[in-house]
Each structure stands twice: as structure tokens, then as C-alpha cells.
Amino acid sequence: MQKYSVFSLIKNAFNDHKEWKVAWKDPTPKAEYDVVIIGGGGHGLATAYYLAKEHNITNVAIIEKGWIGGGNVGRNTTIIRSNYMHDENGLFSEFGMNLWRNMSQDLNFNVMFSPRGIINLAHSDAQMNAYSRRGNSMRLNGIDAVLLNREEVKKIIPMADFSENVRFPIFGGLMQPSAGTARHDAVAWGYARQADSMGVDIIQNCEVTGFDIANGKILGVRTSKGEIKAKKIGLCVAGSTNILAEKLNITLPIETHLLQACVSEPIKPILDNVVTFGAGHFYCSQSDKGEMVMGGDLDGYNSYAQRGNLPTLQHVLTEGIAMFPFLSKLKMLRTWGGIMDMSMDGSPIIDKTHIEGLYLNCGWCYGGFKATPASGWTFAHTIAQDKPHKLNEGYSLNRFRTGHLIDEKGLGTKTWIS
Amino acid sequence: MLYIKCPHCGLRSQNEFSYGGDATIKRPELNKEISDQDWDNFVYLRKSPRGKHLELWQHISGCRQWIKVERDTLTHEIFRTFKANEGI
Numbered sequence: 001m002q003k004y005s006v007f008s009l010i011k012n013a014f015n016d017h018k019e020w021k022v023a024w025k026d027p028t029p030k031a032e033y034d035v036v037i038i039g040g041g042g043h044g045l046a047t048a049y050y051l052a053k054e055h056n057i058t059n060v061a062i063i064e065k066g067w068i069g070g071g072n073v074g075r076n077t078t079i080i081r082s083n084y085m086h087d088e089n090g091l092f093s094e095f096g097m098n099l100w101r102n103m104s105q106d107l108n109f110n111v112m113f114s115p116r117g118i119i120n121l122a123h124s125d126a127q128m129n130a131y132s133r134r135g136n137s138m139r140l141n142g143i144d145a146v147l148l149n150r151e152e153v154k155k156i157i158p159m160a161d162f163s164e165n166v167r168f169p170i171f172g173g174l175m176q177p178s179a180g181t182a183r184h185d186a187v188a189w190g191y192a193r194q195a196d197s198m199g200v201d202i203i204q205n206c207e208v209t210g211f212d213i214a215n216g217k218i219l220g221v222r223t224s225k226g227e228i229k230a231k232k233i234g235l236c237v238a239g240s241t242n243i244l245a246e247k248l249n250i251t252l253p254i255e256t257h258l259l260q261a262c263v264s265e266p267i268k269p270i271l272d273n274v275v276t277f278g279a280g281h282f283y284c285s286q287s288d289k290g291e292m293v294m295g296g297d298l299d300g301y302n303s304y305a306q307r308g309n310l311p312t313l314q315h316v317l318t319e320g321i322a323m324f325p326f327l328s329k330l331k332m333l334r335t336w337g338g339i340m341d342m343s344m345d346g347s348p349i350i351d352k353t354h355i356e357g358l359y360l361n362c363g364w365c366y367g368g369f370k371a372t373p374a375s376g377w378t379f380a381h382t383i384a385q386d387k388p389h390k391l392n393e394g395y396s397l398n399r400f401r402t403g404h405l406i407d408e409k410g411l412g413t414k415t416w417i418s
Numbered sequence: 419m420l421y422i423k424c425p426h427c428g429l430r431s432q433n434e435f436s437y438g439g440d441a442t443i444k445r446p447e448l449n450k451e452i453s454d455q456d457w458d459n460f461v462y463l464r465k466s467p468r469g470k471h472l473e474l475w476q477h478i479s480g481c482r483q484w485i486k487v488e489r490d491t492l493t494h495e496i497f498r499t500f501k502a503n504e505g506i
Contacts, residue, residue: 301489305493
């Protein structure tokens with residue numbers, strides 16, 4: 001594999017950039033693999049990468065219906081954080097934070113990880129108490145958390161609405177200084193390039209049409225490019241999980257919903273952090289190009305449309321303007337939508353299934369992007385060892401039946417106000 | 419914008435409605451011994467199909483009645499609407 005560095009950049013500049021090699025190949029599928037990963041998004045690519053790197057399993061194929069990175073890894077708002085209260089979520093996400101910190105070096109691809117800090121705003125005394133509790137829980141798990149009062153928040157984001165007589169006055173906020181953002185496409189491409197270099201076949205434009213199962217054991221997968229035998233199969237298909245579950249005759253605690261995001265026209269640097277509104281569901285950061293990157297609530301009904309509807313966008317941006325009044329002056333540059341695998345308790349599932357050799361990775365709700373490395377790492381472990389790692393033990397499929405829910409915010413498939 | 423034909427009030431915009439999820443889910447019968455699996459099926463497990471989906475909506479800013487809507491989850495086309503006590 002060609003190593004990317006400032007020297008290779010200079011060298012290729014003298015050759016008019018004609019000598020760059022392809023970053024990953026376009027192979028035809030082999031008849032059989034040790035592991036087939038379905039879904040060439042961030043999680044699928046990361047899983048294949050860690051299978052090769054951590055477990056020395058390289059006879060692996062990723063099959064993707066469209067093109068790699070064309071789903072939610074290219075549609076999110078790029079936020080990375082581990083500001084969770086529950087141990088399962090906190091420890092899992094903080095493990096991921098360490099992978100994020102070293103990702104550019106590890107993948108030899110600049111993912112532009114920018115730990116600029118996230119601030120969750122509080123708008124009441126009760127919310128300050130709740131944030132204080134969450135912050136303390138985070139610190140007990142070794143995650144940085146700072147409780148800010150109104151004046152401290154004002155120093156960091158003076159453009160927020162600190163005027164008198166507003167409906168949701170800012171009382172303070174909870175900050176995780178080590179949280180941040182990354183260049184989302186680079187994450188997909190970086191994982192793809194490394195996985196490919198270690199022998200993983202990335203097969204694009206290949207749709208799954210069915211599965212071969214006998215005596216409760218997975219034998220292979222039927223695709224638009226023919227049958228592929230596999231000892232083990234991992235599902236990393238996010239919003240398409242229910243479609244494949246139907247082919248497998250499984251019913252899951254997952255509903256597929258539509259989530260929108262948008263960016264404004266680019267403006268000069270004004271916002272250094274990621275900020276979330278505490279009295280609704282809105283979050284905002286500024287991209288390196290200067291666009292305000294914004295997102296919020298689900299559209300609220302089951303959907304596979306991958307494009308949003310205006311009423312929800314209007315609702316979300318109304319919250320945005322309540323938080324940052326200057327947003328009302330900006331023109332909208334782009335809006336888009338993706339389909340989310342919304343689990344019933346708002347937490348993901350990384351587990352084995354009742355079918356031998358079939359593994360499930362889904363239920364990422366609003367937080368799939370930031371979980372990419374930790375999800376890939378633990379899913380690779382679950383597949384390779386045929387049992388969950390300690391970090392994803394809580395993300396079991398049967399927790400809904402046994403009552404061991406991880407209801408971080410009481411947010412499942414329902415919108416914030418419904 | 420979705421336009422939903424409330425069987426009581428006529429065609430209204432989605433802003434007047436709130437979503438209630440899959441309308442085919444049946445609550446386990448009262449006063450009967452129910453297994454954990456039955457409760458799991460009722461409370462958590464959903465097919466969430468791509469295509470035709472029968473779902474509950476409430477006309478919350480109108481007549482406040484619950485209604486059933488048959489809608490395509492890929493195209494958002496609405497085929498038919500019913501009163502809550504009407505079957506397909």
C-alpha cells in the first residue's frame with residue numbers, strides 16, 4: 001500500500017499527480033469467505049479492519065448494495081463524544097474516544113479529528129442537577145466533564161441568547177472538553193483502504209437477496225453477484241436492518257426512522273464547539289468550511305425514504321434560533337436525510353443471534369458515527385471469538401425480554417415531543 | 419408535507435397529527451397468564467417493513483381521535499385511512 005505523507009504529496013506533485021494508486025480494489029467475489037460483513041458503511045468497514053488487524057482474519061468480504069460510505073457515515077453531523085451516564089455507554093464510548101485520538105496515525109489517513117468540546121445547555125435548575133449527576137458519573141468512568149454556570153457558558157458562546165425574558169433561559173451547561181468532530185468521509189475511506197491492503201475484499205453494487213441457513217447455522221448469502229459461502233456473517237446495515245431481518249425471519253426491537261440534517265451557507269468562524277439545546281432536540285457546530293452544521297429530531301414516523309420533510313426541519317430550526325438568534329439571518333445551503341435503526345431503549349445492539357454464525361450490529365439511533373471505531377472493534381471481537389467483549393456485553397439482543405434496558409435518555413423510537 | 423385524510427374531519431396537514439406506530443400490534447389479553455416472550459413481542463418487537471405499513475395516528479390538533487393510516491414507508495404515499503375501530 002502506498003503510504004500517505006507530506007513526502008509522497010511532494011513527490012506526486014512533481015508527477016502531476018499521475019502516480020497515485022487506487023485506494024482500494026474492485027474485486028469480484030470469491031466463492032467462499034471466513035467472514036462476510038454486510039454493509040460497507042463506517043461500522044462494516046471498521047469491523048473488517050479490526051478483524052484483520054486484531055484477530056488476523058483476512059479472508060473477509062464486505063458486501064455493499066450501493067457504494068461504500070454512501071449511507072449514514074456520509075450523512076451525519078460528524079459529532080464525536082462520550083458524555084454518557086450509564087456505565088455500558090460511557091465505557092464503550094470512551095474506549096472509542098481513544099481509538100479516535102489515534103485514528104489518523106493508525107489508518108495513515110487524515111480524519112481531521114478535532115476535539116473542540118461539546119456543551120449541553122441547561123435551561124432549569126432541575127436540568128443543572130441532572131447534568132451534575134451525569135457529569136459525576138462520567139468522571140467516575142474516567143471521562144472528562146465540566147459543569148459550567150451561566151457566566152462560564154457566556155464566555156465560551158457569547159452569541160447564544162442570554163437576553164432577559166426568553167422562554168428557555170440558559171442556566172448553565174455540561175461540557176465534555178475532549179469531545180469533538182471528524183471528517184466523516186475520511187473515516188470510511190481510511191478504514192476501507194487499510195482493510196483492502198490487508199486482504200479484505202470490498203464488493204460494491206452487490207445487493208443481498210437472501211440467506212442460506214440449514215440446521216440453525218448460517219451457510220452463506222445470496223447476492224445480486226451470485227451466492228457467497230461464509231462461515232460467519234455480520235450485519236452492519238443500520239437503517240436497512242429490518243429489511244434483512246425479514247429475509248432472516250427475525251423480528252427485532254428496531255424501527256426504521258428518518259433523521260434530517262442541514263448546513264447553512266459558510267460564514268466566518270464564530271462557533272468553536274459543538275453545542276446542544278437543552279429544551280428540545282437541536283445541535284450545532286461549525287464546519288471547517290464555515291457552514292453551520294445542524295440537526296435534531298426524527299421526522300417521527302417509520303420511513304425508508306432517505307429524504308426529509310419540511311415540518312420537522314422547521315421545528316428543529318425554530319429551536320436553533322431560540323438558542324442562537326443569529327442563525328435566522330443565514331441562508332440554508334443543503335438539507336438531507338438518512339434512515340436510522342432506532343432501538344426501543346435508544347442504545348445499540350452488538351450481539352450473536354440464535355442462528356449460529358450470524359452476528360448483529362444495529363440500533364445506533366442518533367449516535368452511530370461517533371461509535372464507528374468502538375463498534376467495529378467490539379463487533380470484530382464478537383465475531384472472531386464467538387462471544388461479546390466485556391465492552392459490548394450490555395448491548396445484548398435479549399435485554400428487552402429480560403428487562404436490562406439501557407435507557408440513557410428515555411429516547412427510543414419516539415421523538416422528543418410526540 | 420404529508421396530507422392525511424382524517425375519517426372524521428377530512429384532509430389535513432401532518433402538523434395536526436401525532437404518530438402512534440404500528441397498528442397491527444395487539445395487546446395481550448387481560449387476566450391471562452402471559453409469557454415474557456409475549457410481552458416482548460407486544461412492547462418491543464416490530465417488523466418495520468419497507469413498503470405498505472398500517473399505522474396509528476392521532477388527530478391531536480383536530481378531533482383528537484385515533485385513526486389508522488395505510489402508508490408506504492418508502493414513498494410516503496398514503497393509500498387509505500380508517501377510524502380506529504375499523505379493520506382492513
